[in-house]
Amino acid sequence: MNIALCHFRVGETDGVSLEMEKWKKVLEKMGHNVYLVAGSLGTTDGYVIPELHYRHEVNDKFVRNAYHELTDYKNEEEFKKEVLEFAGKIEEGLTRFVKEYNIDVLVPNNIWSLGWGLPAAIAFDNVSEKLGIKCVAHHHDFYWEREKYSSPTCNFVNEILDNHFPPQHDLVKHVVINKIAQDEMKRRKSLDTTIVPNVFDFNATVWDKDDYNKGFRERIGLKENDIMILQATRIAERKAIELAIDLVGELIKDENIKELCNNLLYDGRKFDADSRIVLVFAGLPESEGKYIELLKKRAEEKNVELLFINDIIEHSRCELEGKKCYSLWDAYVFADLITYPSILEGWGNQFLEGLFAKKPMVVYEYPVYKTDIKEKGFNIVSLGDTHVVDEDGLVKVDEAIIKKAAKECIKLLTDKEYRNNVVEENFDLGKKYFSYESLEKILSGLF
Known part of the structure; x- marks a missing residue:
């Protein structure tokens, strides 16, 4: 299968980036073709959708207005319009990628769980449903775990969190990384999940002092x-x-x-x-x-x-x-x-x-x-x-x-x-x- 691992960023030292690299190695060993999709690539190769960038200035503004104070817009309707327009740009880029690379399965990492990228969540859900693409949603962190996301400023944000974090339809399988998350997903969203713990390549070459790092x-x-x-x-x-x-x-x-x-x-x-x-x-x-x-x-x-x-x-x-x-x-x-x-x-x-x-x-x-x-x-x-x-x-x-x-x-x-x-x-x-x-x-x- 052609599988796309997706996140706001890849190729960095944060936990999600590191875990995506591990999934990529194991899935490739299993015979799949694996692609990385993100807003920034760090030091790795992949497909860039600029609007997915973790610190995109437009998304920063959305986060501020969604969870802190709705100050950059006249009203909720204007805010909603701009979020949906931005989601459309991400959807366009993702659709282009899926068609160009004949993607069979999308693996959104934190996109449907953290609450950071409201437009991204909408876009991925739309692409999955419109193109009939199966998804394995990999949820590392959840909006309900963070103080930052605890006080949505308007009904529109609540609706997005209810409907897209995560989406609930037959095309999506849900993966969490611990027992607490599994229990919370069942309690809050009535969803069954598979636990996939973080892993490491314990057969890798042992890290040691060498000519490169000796200084x-x-x-x-x-x-x-x-x-x-x-x-x-x-x-x-x-x-x-x-x-x-x-x-x-x-x-x-x-x-x-x-x-x-x-x-x-x-x-x-x-x-x-x-x-x-x-x-x-x-x-x-x-x-x-x-x-x-x-x-x-x-x-x-x-x-x-x-x-x-x-x-x-x-x-x-x-x-x-x-x-x-x-x-x-x-x-x-x-x-x-x-x-x-x-x-x-x-x-x-x-x-x-x-x-x-x-x-x-x-x-x-x-x-x-x-x-x-x-x-x-x-x-x-x-x-x-x-x-x-x-x-x-x-x-x-x-x-x-x-x-x-x-x-x-x-x-x-x-x-x-x-x-x-x-x-x-x-x-x-x-x-x-x-x-x-x-x-x-x-x-x-x-x-």
Whole structure:
């Protein structure tokens, strides 16, 4: 079959882009022809429909008027007219693509679930029905999960959310990525769904130090004996990155520094008085308002050093404008620990990456971790599963939990045998439950 995987963007380091690449590989292995369709391609190949762009200025205006305040239009009718006109442009581009490439199945990713692209949802539904194209709708995140989409400004927006998020007709099969979403879809929309968890290629070549990345630490300003704590996710409020700052703030306290100085690190390096513990951000900054400034303020208060390196991280290794860029995988190679403090995830790509990279992980037990992942038996440093929000809107967990987590991190940084046992056991569990082979079994029943 000819299958089109569709999203607002592809070829980037966000979770949906990464998952689409995995589906593409597995579907091609199954003998299908697979195309990528998006508003932007990043560093991959595909078909562009410009109006699908994640940050298209017209769609930004629609989002603002749909969920914040209807201020750019005289009335609801004028807003509706412009949304439908824009949907028509997307429909035109998608129809042209479907006919040109003889597409049998469309796979919209988040287009019918997130609430971000109102015109896109309408357009995809129209194309499916008018051309009789089957769809496997891959829902990663839902509008009802996000505060942003909780207060539609008019009836038209409510109607779109009711009718197209997601559409309910026989041409569409629905895929979700966790048990919570499956239950919610049944409760809210009376729809049956198939759970397809995030997966990873556990048979891939192990990420390692090589001639291309050997200068990575030096490039980002780290010395050989510095400890690199990697936050690989995008920078957004729900990632609760402030918890990683709190953890590093605890690690740099005198008693913990003394413990590190009194022992060799797990790989034989010597941590000394001149060594630093640095929190490195590899992901795209996608936060609302002042979040990054608040993170910097929290870090300053706790004397935590932050490094923002997304400007040299790309979807894959490349050279841009004469500048050497690394893949996200290169960042993992040089990390000593991974922080994953998200309070909300649709599933958790970076969790799987950490398993494959064989790095110890510090994890906040977000709801989907508890329902879909924890039961598999992974050995993680836990930040608990309850939190409060302070006056700045930043997340906090009990100080005792941070202290306990820091002590566990010290053990993982200094006890080679213990560390190896933890990461090898986690790798084996990941391969057992979340591999490409397990994905192929599920997809063979959908296509």
